[in-house]
Amino acid sequence: MTPPKLADIAKRAEVSIAAVSIALNNRDTKRVSEAKRNEIRAIAEELNYIPNELAKALAQQKTRLLGLRVPFRDPILNHFIAQVLSGIQATLMRRGYSLLLYSPTDNPGRSTREQILERRFTDGLIFVNTGSCSTRDIAERIQLLKAAKIKFVMINSYTHRSSVNYVGVDNSAMGEAAVRYLVQRKHRRIAFLSGSGKLPTHLHLLQGLRRGVVAHGLDLPAEHIGCSENNEETTFRILDRWFASKRSAPTAIFCADDQLLKHLYDYVEARGKRLPEDVAVIGRGNAGFNSLLRPRPTAFHLPTFEMGELGAEMLIDLIEKPEQKHQRVLLPFKLHAGDTA
Amino acid sequence: MTPPKLADIAKRAEVSIAAVSIALNNRDTKRVSEAKRNEIRAIAEELNYIPNELAKALAQQKTRLLGLRVPFRDPILNHFIAQVLSGIQATLMRRGYSLLLYSPTDNPGRSTREQILERRFTDGLIFVNTGSCSTRDIAERIQLLKAAKIKFVMINSYTHRSSVNYVGVDNSAMGEAAVRYLVQRKHRRIAFLSGSGKLPTHLHLLQGLRRGVVAHGLDLPAEHIGCSENNEETTFRILDRWFASKRSAPTAIFCADDQLLKHLYDYVEARGKRLPEDVAVIGRGNAGFNSLLRPRPTAFHLPTFEMGELGAEMLIDLIEKPEQKHQRVLLPFKLHAGDTA
DNA sequence: ATGAAAGCGCTAACAC
DNA sequence: GTGTTAGCGCTTTCAT
Numbered sequence: 001m002t003p004p005k006l007a008d009i010a011k012r013a014e015v016s017i018a019a020v021s022i023a024l025n026n027r028d029t030k031r032v033s034e035a036k037r038n039e040i041r042a043i044a045e046e047l048n049y050i051p052n053e054l055a056k057a058l059a060q061q062k063t064r065l066l067g068l069r070v071p072f073r074d075p076i077l078n079h080f081i082a083q084v085l086s087g088i089q090a091t092l093m094r095r096g097y098s099l100l101l102y103s104p105t106d107n108p109g110r111s112t113r114e115q116i117l118e119r120r121f122t123d124g125l126i127f128v129n130t131g132s133c134s135t136r137d138i139a140e141r142i143q144l145l146k147a148a149k150i151k152f153v154m155i156n157s158y159t160h161r162s163s164v165n166y167v168g169v170d171n172s173a174m175g176e177a178a179v180r181y182l183v184q185r186k187h188r189r190i191a192f193l194s195g196s197g198k199l200p201t202h203l204h205l206l207q208g209l210r211r212g213v214v215a216h217g218l219d220l221p222a223e224h225i226g227c228s229e230n231n232e233e234t235t236f237r238i239l240d241r242w243f244a245s246k247r248s249a250p251t252a253i254f255c256a257d258d259q260l261l262k263h264l265y266d267y268v269e270a271r272g273k274r275l276p277e278d279v280a281v282i283g284r285g286n287a288g289f290n291s292l293l294r295p296r297p298t299a300f301h302l303p304t305f306e307m308g309e310l311g312a313e314m315l316i317d318l319i320e321k322p323e324q325k326h327q328r329v330l331l332p333f334k335l336h337a338g339d340t341a
Numbered sequence: 342m343t344p345p346k347l348a349d350i351a352k353r354a355e356v357s358i359a360a361v362s363i364a365l366n367n368r369d370t371k372r373v374s375e376a377k378r379n380e381i382r383a384i385a386e387e388l389n390y391i392p393n394e395l396a397k398a399l400a401q402q403k404t405r406l407l408g409l410r411v412p413f414r415d416p417i418l419n420h421f422i423a424q425v426l427s428g429i430q431a432t433l434m435r436r437g438y439s440l441l442l443y444s445p446t447d448n449p450g451r452s453t454r455e456q457i458l459e460r461r462f463t464d465g466l467i468f469v470n471t472g473s474c475s476t477r478d479i480a481e482r483i484q485l486l487k488a489a490k491i492k493f494v495m496i497n498s499y500t501h502r503s504s505v506n507y508v509g510v511d512n513s514a515m516g517e518a519a520v521r522y523l524v525q526r527k528h529r530r531i532a533f534l535s536g537s538g539k540l541p542t543h544l545h546l547l548q549g550l551r552r553g554v555v556a557h558g559l560d561l562p563a564e565h566i567g568c569s570e571n572n573e574e575t576t577f578r579i580l581d582r583w584f585a586s587k588r589s590a591p592t593a594i595f596c597a598d599d600q601l602l603k604h605l606y607d608y609v610e611a612r613g614k615r616l617p618e619d620v621a622v623i624g625r626g627n628a629g630f631n632s633l634l635r636p637r638p639t640a641f642h643l644p645t646f647e648m649g650e651l652g653a654e655m656l657i658d659l660i661e662k663p664e665q666k667h668q669r670v671l672l673p674f675k676l677h678a679g680d681t682a
Numbered sequence: 683a684t685g686a687a688a689g690c691g692c693t694a695a696c697a698c
Numbered sequence: 699g700t701g702t703t704a705g706c707g708c709t710t711t712c713a714t
Contacts (some may be wrong), residue, residue: 003489005690005691005692006691006692007691015700015701016700016701016702017691017692017693017701018692018693018694018700018701018702018703019699019700019701021692021693021694022693022694022700025693030699031699031700032699032700033699033700036699036700048488048489050461050489051461051691051692052461052690052691052692053461053462054395054398054399054404054461054462054690054691054692055399055690055691055692055693055706056691056692056693057395057462057692057706058395058396058399058690058691058692058693058706058707058708059691059692059693059694059705059706060692060693060694060706061706063395063462065441065462078423079423081423082419082420082423089442098441098442098443098462099441099442100406100439100440100441100442101430101439101440101441101442102439120391120392120393120394120395121394121395121404121406121439147389148344148389148391262632262633289633291603292603292630292633292634293633294635346707346708347707347708348707356684356685357684357685357686358685358686358707358708358709359684359685359686359687359708359709359710360683360684360685362708362709362710363684363709363710366709371683372683372684373683373684374683374684377683377684392707392708393706393707393708395706395707395708396690396706396707396708396709397707397708397709398690398708399690399691399692399706399707399708399709400689400690400707400708400709400710401690401708401709401710402690683714684713684714685712685713685714686711686712686713686714687710687711687712687713688709688710688711688712689708689709689710689711690706690707690708690709691706692705692706693704693705693706694703694704694705695702695703695704695705696701696702696703696704697700697701697702697703698699698700698701698702
């Protein structure tokens with residue numbers, strides 16, 4: 001008993017397959033007389049007909065599927081991605097699309113080119129750039145996508161200025177704002193705790209921090225820029241180094257993401273330090289995550305959900321509207337005062 | 342310039358389309374001579390050929406796509422789902438599948454039947470049951486799936502005993518273990534803070550708790566069973582009621598999930614109580630989540646990742662192995678001692 | 683070893 | 699209004 005198809009309905013209704021297709025797909029059409037339409041619908045209902053989306057997609061050359069390529073790394077699906085994903089999903093539900101998830105297979109058998117292969121299933125691709133995507137990787141990927149004429153949008157952290165759809169936050173402005181906030185509170189030795197130095201995000205934040213300190217006649221010495229590679233042990237080592245000398249120790253730390261913030265909290269707890277008495281901290285990340293920590297972090301909340309929502313929206317526009325042009329959107333961010341700075 | 346297809350390669354190589362298909366899909370085949378094989382592969386490479394998965398799927402009647410139906414509710418994609426999703430993805434990567442995400446559209450236009458419609462894109466479906474799926478909903482859904490002969494697996498919280506693939510934890514045993522642990526620590530008035538009373542999980546936990554208290558000659562009065570509907574305000578009201586009378590207030594609370602645990606922590610903070618001095622707490626949920634809270638919760642860590650991994654594995658077996666039979670697996674759980682009980 | 687041809691289930695252009 | 703026909707791009711017998 002294979003599932004019923006258009007032909008089955010057509011036979012029962014004694015009409016052509018085309019008539020059935022039309023009757024089923026168009027609410028009010030003049031192509032098929034009302035009587036037949038009703039009969040066809042009744043039969044379809046009775047047979048429990050469900051259209052084969054695959055065949056439909058092949059014929060129409062579109063699937064209403066969007067692909068999301070996410071790095072499933074260490075905390076595998078982290079807060080950040082989960083939030084973005086939720087935003088994407090919200091848009092997709094509104095606009096009648098579904099989401100196909102890929103993860104990069106580190107499997108050497110599959111070349112980069114083949115990783116994009118799966119796009120044959122999708123009308124477009126969404127990339128969420130996180131810790132594991134260097135500026136270089138991203139540039140390469142864009143090359144490939146453009147060559148293959150694949151529609152895509154990038155969410156978070158992208159540096160190049162070519163014509164790609166992009167949505168993120170102005171990390172540079174954020175870095176600057178962080179310094180401003182801290183300087184106002186009399187901090188003069190500010191350190192930057194980051195994941196990897198290769199990330200676009202890192203670069204932008206750093207750029208902003210530099211602009212900020214310079215504007216206030218301070219500096220950001222190289223030894224106060226720490227890249228932990230998202231490794232707790234490394235983070236501890238960096239912090240120990242910073243606090244080794246009472247004289248040069250930072251009085252405030254700007255922490256690039258949630259994962260690091262957690263490590264920082266663990267460090268503080270382990271070393272018996274207090275926030276913000278011993279060192280002030282400004283975080284950057286997810287609101288939900290931050291709400292769990294005590295003392296409550298003073299932090300920039302990233303508009304993750306909105307990034308997903310808007311990114312998906314942009315991609316769908318690009319797909320559906322032939323002459324839609326590329327957009328680059330930087331969403332606003334806000335500093336939420338907590339108890340750590 | 343439409344993307345190259347088999348026909349393009351066939352023309353260039355002066356062979357039939359069938360030959361190209363065979364040459365490209367089978368590493369070492371005798372169906373096509375080695376010379377031709379190499380030539381075909383070279384041309385494919387040169388043309389940057391990428392197979393159209395859609396056409397392939399239509400012809401083979403299989404997509405290597407699995408559908409995941411997740412309730413995108415309040416904390417939209419919550420910790421729990423995110424973890425399960427990671428586990429699923431781990432298996433899929435290993436076995437060469439991809440994941441299609443649906444969310445239930447509350448859109449009245451789409452009937453329940455149509456929500457399953459999209460299965461025409463997938464070889465099977467995974468359901469993760471959380472707060473929004475009542476026992477009743479689940480039973481209905483199973484009916485539909487069976488009628489449509491759709492392969493599926495259910496992850497977490499399912500009560501019925503029919504032949505469905507299922508992976509979860511033994512919530513009943515967990516409830517009992519919670520009581521045992523608390524009684525050992527001299528607690529005699531134990532309360533149960535839960536989300537919704539309609540959930541299979543709730544029922545199983547309650548069942549275990551009841552068995553536990555009875556075994557120790559205690560009881561679990563109705564007024565010490567609180568269903569907060571995952572609403573912070575309701576949670577506060579429940580807790581206020583419990584603590585209104587010094588005499589009857591619970592000395593320990595078993596908290597059914599992370600979300601609630603967070604509310605409980607907020608309550609304790611708001612009312613100036615201390616954990617575990619004023620009340621002991623045992624949680625149940627995600628390890629990562631728990632690690633953020635202070636004091637560290639004593640809690641059962643759910644094997645979320647493993648549930649996803651195993652669930653996906655079971656589904657794929659069901660799809661690929663014709664005579665695979667149904668399985669119902671309950672994963673082991675462990676109580677991690679923290680500072681709250 | 684190789685190719686022709688018949689699908690897979692549906693859509694859409696065209697003819698009547 | 700309704701049916702016919704030609705795809706969509708690939709796989710898979712079945713002849714040769």
